[in-house]
Amino acid sequence: MNVAPLRRVRHGGRLLLVLVGTVLTLVVGTGPAAAHDVLLGTTPAGGSRVGATPGAVVLTFDQPAVAMGTQILVTGPSGQVQDGPPRLVDSTVTQALTGGAPAGDYTVAWRVTSADGHPVTGTFTFTSTSPGSGTVPSVAPAVPAPVEPAGLPTGAVVLLVALVLVAVAVAVVLLRRRRTGDPAGS
16 A cells, blocks of 8 residues: 555645644734824923923823823922823823913923723923913813724734635645646645
């Protein structure tokens, strides 16, 4: 009995099993990407010198933050000057400051909760050369930015690539069978 054809069938079957296992691992192991918020900029800018102490500090992130756990502490020459809780609108967090805050050096310590639930923290400083106007500006609600349609979700892309790989593997096996003239795949 010639066992070589049986070995080829087993080898082809093993290859197919490895490919299917790889595809399943990629598909099942791929979940939605969770990323922490990234600070894009602040107003006033970190390290800047401003004419008058602003009525608010604004932090802009790459994605919306979550209100729970989000806080901004602004400390100046007279101590803490934040007024009320921070206000979140889309990817912007605004912290009002007490009116008439004095001129001097300010440190802003912030903590923002990302949409994935993880906190992100940081600090920056600015200097004002004259006291604030004595009034806290009202913060107008931001107009939401238009949402661009997201492409295929990451899991769908992986599944599509995996299906293409399986199709190529099956095509290779079928072509080899045809070339050897063995319809049983041996």
